[in-house]
Each structure stands twice: as structure tokens, then as C-alpha cells.
Amino acid sequence: MSHISVRQAEIAAEQAHVDVVYARVEEMRAEARDMRRKGDQLAHGARNEAIFEQASMLFERDVMVRHANQILRSLDAEHEGLVFGRLDTTDDETMYVGRLGIRDANFDNLVTDWRAPAAAAFYQATAEQPMNVVRRRVIRSTGQNVVDIDDDLLAPEKQPEGMAVVGEGALMASLTRARGDRMRDIVATIQKEQDEAIRAPWRGITEITGGPGTGKTAVALHRVAYLLYRDRRRMGGSGVLVIGPSPAFTSYISRVLPSMGEDTVELRSLGEVLDGATATGMDSPEVTRVKGSLRMRRVLKRALRAAPPGAPDELRITFRGEVLRLDERELAKVRRQVHSKARPPNQSRVDAAEALLEALWRQAEGRPGMAHDELVTELGERIDFHRFVVVWWPILTENEVLGWLADRDRLADAAGRSLSPAEVDLLADSWAAGTGPTVGDIALLDELRVLLGPPPKRHRRRTAAREAELRAYGEAGDAPVYRRAAHYDEYSHIVVDEAQDLSPMQWRMVGRRGRYASWTIVGDPVQSSWPDPAEAESARTSALGARTTRRRFTLGTNYRNSAEIFELAAQVVTDVSTPDQLPNAVRSTGVKPAVRAVGPAELVAAVLPEARTLLSEVDGTVGVITSTGRLAEVRAALSVGSDVDEARLSVVDGLEAKGLEYDAVVLVEPTELVTESTTGPRTLYVALTRATQRLTVLTTDPSWPA
Numbered sequence: 001m002s003h004i005s006v007r008q009a010e011i012a013a014e015q016a017h018v019d020v021v022y023a024r025v026e027e028m029r030a031e032a033r034d035m036r037r038k039g040d041q042l043a044h045g046a047r048n049e050a051i052f053e054q055a056s057m058l059f060e061r062d063v064m065v066r067h068a069n070q071i072l073r074s075l076d077a078e079h080e081g082l083v084f085g086r087l088d089t090t091d092d093e094t095m096y097v098g099r100l101g102i103r104d105a106n107f108d109n110l111v112t113d114w115r116a117p118a119a120a121a122f123y124q125a126t127a128e129q130p131m132n133v134v135r136r137r138v139i140r141s142t143g144q145n146v147v148d149i150d151d152d153l154l155a156p157e158k159q160p161e162g163m164a165v166v167g168e169g170a171l172m173a174s175l176t177r178a179r180g181d182r183m184r185d186i187v188a189t190i191q192k193e194q195d196e197a198i199r200a201p202w203r204g205i206t207e208i209t210g211g212p213g214t215g216k217t218a219v220a221l222h223r224v225a226y227l228l229y230r231d232r233r234r235m236g237g238s239g240v241l242v243i244g245p246s247p248a249f250t251s252y253i254s255r256v257l258p259s260m261g262e263d264t265v266e267l268r269s270l271g272e273v274l275d276g277a278t279a280t281g282m283d284s285p286e287v288t289r290v291k292g293s294l295r296m297r298r299v300l301k302r303a304l305r306a307a308p309p310g311a312p313d314e315l316r317i318t319f320r321g322e323v324l325r326l327d328e329r330e331l332a333k334v335r336r337q338v339h340s341k342a343r344p345p346n347q348s349r350v351d352a353a354e355a356l357l358e359a360l361w362r363q364a365e366g367r368p369g370m371a372h373d374e375l376v377t378e379l380g381e382r383i384d385f386h387r388f389v390v391v392w393w394p395i396l397t398e399n400e401v402l403g404w405l406a407d408r409d410r411l412a413d414a415a416g417r418s419l420s421p422a423e424v425d426l427l428a429d430s431w432a433a434g435t436g437p438t439v440g441d442i443a444l445l446d447e448l449r450v451l452l453g454p455p456p457k458r459h460r461r462r463t464a465a466r467e468a469e470l471r472a473y474g475e476a477g478d479a480p481v482y483r484r485a486a487h488y489d490e491y492s493h494i495v496v497d498e499a500q501d502l503s504p505m506q507w508r509m510v511g512r513r514g515r516y517a518s519w520t521i522v523g524d525p526v527q528s529s530w531p532d533p534a535e536a537e538s539a540r541t542s543a544l545g546a547r548t549t550r551r552r553f554t555l556g557t558n559y560r561n562s563a564e565i566f567e568l569a570a571q572v573v574t575d576v577s578t579p580d581q582l583p584n585a586v587r588s589t590g591v592k593p594a595v596r597a598v599g600p601a602e603l604v605a606a607v608l609p610e611a612r613t614l615l616s617e618v619d620g621t622v623g624v625i626t627s628t629g630r631l632a633e634v635r636a637a638l639s640v641g642s643d644v645d646e647a648r649l650s651v652v653d654g655l656e657a658k659g660l661e662y663d664a665v666v667l668v669e670p671t672e673l674v675t676e677s678t679t680g681p682r683t684l685y686v687a688l689t690r691a692t693q694r695l696t697v698l699t700t701d702p703s704w705p706a
């Protein structure tokens, strides 16, 4: 047979199996719908039964309906390539690997779930250690149609007669495909070093480091899918949280888990970790640095202890014909005394009232007709006294307290010697600008929330049991509504991506979400935009606990950039990295990055034609990356060319580019990315490593990158 007809024959054989699988999926769908119907009938029946029977029937109904819904959800997930792999072993066994485990009506395996232990060989077998695998086959499909196959022969000496081997490399084929605006899953082509990190035990802290494009994000997300599959009860019930640097990033990765049938994982950017707040704006690097520093804890603590703006500075009250008075100094003393108790301020109003009454007694003591207990009881019940307490010791929100600090004098008082006068100016200006909380403010607000304590509860409308139930299942029962209590801190697993950029204050905020969590921490120190890694490291250790099990995986192959693009990127970080921190980019396109020198007046005008050229050269996305200061100007220049395909073109600054990727990139004035940031070369490195195929650098410096 010719080469082509062997391939066609093999594709046809795989199509036959895939057809059987899809037919079975249809049957399973019908069975699940039937189960759900029965569950509903059971519930209907229960309404007519005695109460105690009702409870058990409702429980049974819940279990049935939930189970049926879970099956339907995973069957309904986007199943492009439901079956993507096949292993042929030395024992003449054949195993298909796919996104779901599927058995036929006789319980024989049609497809093994990629996360099952039996499927591990699909990712881990190598020619050196074939793990009983003779041939590994990747099956590529469009919808339900097999379009191509690709084989690795791992044990040629065991190849039986008639076993065909076709293809040129599924990984390379997948890497050269055009990118869309969302990241895709990589289940079919996970590499061995990646698989080890994905399948690592759930306990403790799993660190995944590696250079740009090594698949850290992809691996972390597949790890989540793996952990949920292996331990759904533990992981799914308490929930999994994935934290990324920006909303652009969380949107970019948002499809990966649903495409694997997992739609219960929460994705949040750093500006959204605190419930009720959404921040996207970034401060300047200088301000970010101060806001992120642990010194802010002391500043915030002191800020809380000051009298709130507008609080009365005198208490005057008449008791038994005598005027009792506490002046500003005495009131300040009482305030200090109440704050010195361990209770948070929002829980201390009763303490404050008691301390005020004691201070009033000290005024009254010795005067005729005064008795301690009478004064305390009678004044304590008086409405004018209550009115005073409410305004003198108000229940505060974190936003109010941060708002106070826009006042430079107040901030300087709170800062004491923790901040320099220049730092005080920087922060006061940033808050006085009134543009709403920035991403850096969110960690401060969260800190204040904890320092203030919860406001006193008047009524508990829901019982604790009801709360717990709502947390676990959502109110609707069958739809997956994953509403958790505000400031939920019991996630079972938390993934922190681009972890190298978290400030110490952000580590504290993130650490609070996982009191009992295990962690996957993903990052690359060379891409860090945080200036003091040692401080961040120690904050991270105290946030996550130093003694827990730690395991570390380092990924060494850059799957994103062409070798030509990465060669240029590596040049800019030679001074801030060691050779072992730089990955190996193995895919060569033969196209070197274009570096174009232009005059300063032509710089911005040159962006549109370059973007147009790249849009015509690649099938997928084009990113324009510029300094933050130039973002608006470049966006305006690009909107002039209304003929460009906006779905394929985006404009971001160096920080927003974190974690994203495009088929082609226009990088505008690289030196500005360096000078604008306190960790310049690292930010530039991020920008230079976003493109998979083409990179054009526009610079006004003819000698760049020298």
C-alpha cells in the first residue's frame, strides 16, 4: 500500500472506533436524562409522604439528580477530540485514551480517562522507558471526524507484523497551529516532564517553575482537572480557586477547564480576590512597591487607631444635675485603651462604651450623690450617650478607612517612621486621585477587612446548616451555582499563577483564602516585576506555612516561541538570569524577528502598517505591546485603521501581557518598557516572549538591542 493509503486505512479504522464511542455517549446521555427524570418523580412522590420519609427520599432524589447532572455536564462539554490517543502494548492490548472514561453496556472499556492511572503511560512512556508500549498514537479530530493520526514507535523490536506507523509529530503540529483568543487544552500532547507535575500528589505545596512558554499555566490547569478527577469529593466540595494576574489572563485561560468538563473552578484575577471589589487599574511601579510592602501592615494598623474623621472631640453629659466632661486628650486616652485590647474595632463598640463610662465615673467620683454602679447603669442606657458612642466609635468599612488616607497628614501620622515622607506623598496622591481602588489596593482593603473585624451581626437570617448547604451546592440544586460565603477561606486547592509577581501584601491576602488548602504555585523568577523577591518569598512562606510538604518541578522546554524569537528575548535578561533559568526553544521557523528603526515622529504611525502586515502573515492573533505611558496613543492610532480585524488584534502594555500569547507581536519602543518599570529588563523579556511565530520590534534607537 502507498504511504497515503496506509494513513487513510488507519484513519478509517480509528474512525470506526470513534463512531462506536459517540454512539455510546448518546446512549449514556439518554440514561442520564432518564435518571434525572426518575429523581424528579421521586421528589414529586416525596411531597405526598410523611415528613421523615420525605427527608430520605429528598436525599435520594438529590443524589440521583446531582449525579445525572454531573454526567450530562461532562458529556456535554466541548468534545472536540473526545478520543485523542491510543496505546498498543507488548501484550497485544489496545487502549484508547480520551477526555472521559467510557464503558460499553457490558462495562468493557471503550475509552480510558486521560487522568486515570492506566492512562499515565500515554504521557510517560519514552523510547528509553517504553512502559510496555509499542506504539503511541495521537488521534486528531474535527467534531466527530478523525482527520489525522500521528504515531511514535517506542519499542521497534516488539513491533508486530502489520502494525503501521504514520505521522510526523503531533506536538509540532499542535504548536504550529494558529492561536485563537483563548488558550486551548493540551490533553493530547502533554509531555513527560509536564505530566509529572500534573500528576503530583495533592498535598502540600507543588511549585512549578520554568521559563516563558514552558506550559506552566497549561500544566497547572490540567493539574486542577486531574486533582478534581482523582479526588472529586475533597476537591470539588470545598472548591478550587485559580488566581491569575489580570482579567485579560483569566479570560484567556477560561476555556481550558470547561473543555475538560470542569466548570466548577473559580478563576479570579488579583484585583478580584476580595469579594465585592473589582480592580483593574495598576499603580505606577513606585506606588505598587510601597503598597505591596509588609510595612503597610503597620501603617494600616495605626490608621485604624486614629479617631475617625468627624468624630466628636468632646463628650459632655449631664448626670444628676452635674455636667461630666471628657476632653480631646481624655477621649484619645480611652480610644488607645480600647484599641490595646485584642478585639478588632468593629467588635469593640461595647468595650468602647464601657471604657467611656469608666472615664466618666473618674470625673464624677467624689462628687456628692454619685455611685459607680448607678452611673454606669443609668448613663449606659441613656439615648444621648448611645448617640455619642455611635459617632465616636462607628462601625467601619475597609473602603472608608483606606479613603481617610488620601489625607496626607492623616497618612503621615499613620505612617510614623514606617514610610519616608516621599513615600507618604506618593501614596496620598494615588488615593487622592479618586480613581477607585487599584489592584494594589485590594490587598490593603483585605488586610483592613481583617483588622477591622466583621460588623456586629444583628440577625442571623440563615441557619448554619443552611449556609453550609448553600455553599456546597448552590441554591438551584441542579444548575451548578457555586456561590460561597463571602471571604470564603476553605478552598481545598489554590493555584497561584505568575506567582513571581505577588507582593508580600498580596501573599497575605491569597494565603487567607486557603486556611486548609493545598497549593500549586506557578512562576518564573526571571519574569518577575516585583523588586524585592526575598521579602515576597518570606511573606509567601508565612502565608502558606513553612512546614508543609513541598515539591518542585522545573519545566525546561519553551513550546511557545520560535527559537529565533527566543534567542532575541534571552539577550535582554542575560544580566538578571542564570543560564539554567532560560528554557530551550526547540521549534525553528527560519524567520528572524524584524527590528525596525524609525524616527521618533514616525513611531506611532508605523504601528498600524506593521500590525496589518502581521495580520496578513499569520492566521491567528496579533498583539501590539507598548509601554503603559503610550498605551492610549497607540490604541488611538490603531483605531484609525477601521479595516483591521479587531477580534484578532489587541493592544496591551508590558504588565498586561503577562501570561498571554499571540501568533505575532509588534513591540513598540522596547526601551520605554525598560525605563518605565523598576524591573525593566524583566518586563521587556515578558513582552518579547509572547509571540509564537512572528515578532516585529519598532524602535527609535538604531543600535537596539545592543
Ligand SMILES: Nc1ncnc2c1ncn2[C@@H]1O[C@H](COP(=O)(O)OP(=O)(O)OP(=O)(O)O)[C@@H](O)[C@H]1O
Binding pocket: 171, 174, 175, 183, 184, 185, 186, 189, 190, 191, 194, 210, 211, 212, 213, 214, 215, 216, 217, 218, 219, 524, 527, 559, 560, 658, 659, 660, 661, 689
Ligand atoms: N505539551 C504541549 N502540547 C501542546 N502545546 C503546549 C504544550 N505545552 C505547552 N503548550 C503550549 O505552549 C504555550 C505556552 O504555554 P503556557 O502559556 O502554559 O506557558 P507558561 O509557561 O505559562 O508561559 P509564561 O510564563 O510565558 O506565561 C501555550 O500555547 C500552550 O498551549
